[in-house]
Amino acid sequence: TSISLDYITHDLFDGEDDDRHTDGYTSVLGTNEFTFPIGDDDRLRPMIIPAQSSETYFNGAYFSENPNTPTTFSTIFSTNDKQVILKDISSYEFWDLDGATETSVTLTWDSFSNIEDITPLLPLLRVVGWSKAENKWINLGNENIQGDLTEGRITSSNFIPDDYEVITIGSIFSDVELGGSDNYLISPNEDGTNDALVFEGLELYEKNELIIFNRWGNEVFKKTNYENDWGAVSNGRATIQKAKKLPAGTYFYT
Secondary structure, three states, rough: OOEEEEEEEEOOOHHHHHHHHOOEEOOOOOOOEEEEEEEEEEEEEEEEOOOOOOOEEEEEEEEOOOOOOOOOOOOOOOOOEOOEEEEEEOOOOEEEOOOOOEEEEEEOOHHHHHHOOOOOOHHHHEEEEEEEEOEEEEEEOOOEEEEEEOOOOEEEEEOOHHEEEEEEEEEEEEEEHHHHOOOOOOOOOOOOOOEOOOOOOHHHOOOOOOEOOOOOEEEEEEEEOOOOEEEEEEEOOOOOOOOOOOOOOOOOEE
């Protein structure tokens, strides 16, 4: 990434298409929304960052490659190494976005992205990133999605690009696939009704393991030989105030 086409103060450009784009890295320094005019060979594959509150620097490129066998990186980004909530990761393309400032990013796809191989259901799509700290793909969210299976775009939640080697498009399991066909409603307010997550017939199993995830795919609770006693208190390693109950919302379990 030492060589790039630099846009200072978000200078404008025009005429980008499949024949005219940067086949390599492009960097930008400024505050306005910026669309990276990047691609690979004869394909324009833009990546978009939103307006920033202060002058920021970002650098990015697109690779029409399988992340399992990248040619430019020494690291293999195995699509088998991922958060449990993630189902499939694109094996056709990925982007590199560098920057120390927290931001969201919008990725695009076209007919060659084979989105239907990731999921036929667009709401299940997510931006995913290869975590430098965990050496696996992490869910970076889906704040907005537009298009269909042949052409579209997806916007992530905020994250720090430098925490991730590369990013691409993946999918999560549906609630049926991840948690079975049963939905459980609990209201852990200690009124004696639905205060805990209870599985009928659990006593029939000598061994079990319950894992609960929040909507980002982060593990918030894990217990071997669960005893129908979870009341929305986290024992996840990332939890700061473990004595407090988790916020109201939808959680997934295995």
